[in-house]
Amino acid sequence: MIPLCVPEIRGNEWKYIKDCLDTNWVSSAGKYVDMFEERFKEYMGVEKAVVTMNGTSAIYLALKVCGIGPGDEVIVPSMTFIASVNPIIYTGAEPVFVDVCRDTFVMDVTRIEELITEKTKAILPVHVYGHPVDMEPLMELADKYGLFVVEDATEALGSEYRTRDGKWHKVGTMGDIGCFSFNGNKLITTGAGGMLVTDNKNFGQKAKFLSTQAKIVGDNKSFIHPEIGYNYRMPNLLAAMGVAQLEKIEEYLDIKRRNAEYYNSLLIKIEGITLPAEKEYAKNSYWLYSVVIEDEYDIDRDELIGILEKKGVETRPFFQAIHKMEPYLDYKSGDMGITEELSIRGINLPSSVSLRRDDIDRIAGILDSKH
């Protein structure tokens, strides 16, 4: 079986985790927690990084820190994983769904303004499958209307965006807060984990405080909690894995890019398959290699998934539109034509770092022969 996207563990993971076990520093304090935050902060080039138990809690904390709550609206795409949207509900605010672009699969920034109301408090762009959202016009809109921007960059660690002045920005660093996930299928993993990054020191400190039970240690070492916090800390054991994984990030990004280029060189010859985009302002991390099955391909996406599965190739259809799911039927949305079309046409092909060229040859062969 060629898996969709599995972890790559070939660095110092065993060494650093053994160090935690040998020294008894396995829980929520320990040097690797600070080290992981520090090194991630350096990698992203931001003022503050706060590690969390997963990406979902990072997004929730980010919204809380921005003061999002009941009565507020947050503009978010519907073509994303459910964890981009559920945290909006956890805060008591409401999602407003915006359509995506046909070529990049991410939030269509030209469709945001028509959805802004007096209640709109934030925009939550999601850099789905690795391609950046068009952040510069999005930030201009946010400035114009005084909105917060919380980036869900969980699927786009290592992707970059170029502003008109020619400067490249790591995805997750342009909004008020950027959120990442280290779930098992992500570019780097801690088994489960997340991180939020920000250049706003107050936001960073507040997020750290809330993620650690909003705890102040008094003079006599007793705990004081001036507000309600959360237990979103990452244990030292997992942070140790994170430090080891982060050491390999550039290598993994290079491999993903080379694999995407090789896929492109083979699949471009097959009629009816639209290849993933990389806009002139973007560096796509190709976290997943994602294509669209057009009518000219003759068989539909779901039939293709079945053929690939029988041949031992694991795939994943694009996200199903969230605005059509039971809990979200009553929320506002713009026209969702592209989201709905992509959700029946899009397919993610195997994208692990360990994917070999002959695996890609085999997958392309099946796509070409359609049996």
Ligand SMILES: Cc1ncc(COP(=O)(O)O)c(C=O)c1O
């Ligand atoms: C787009 C998106 N948002 C949020 C998350 C949530 O991350 P986690 O699973 O670490 O909570 C994920 C990944 O699982 C995701 O793909």
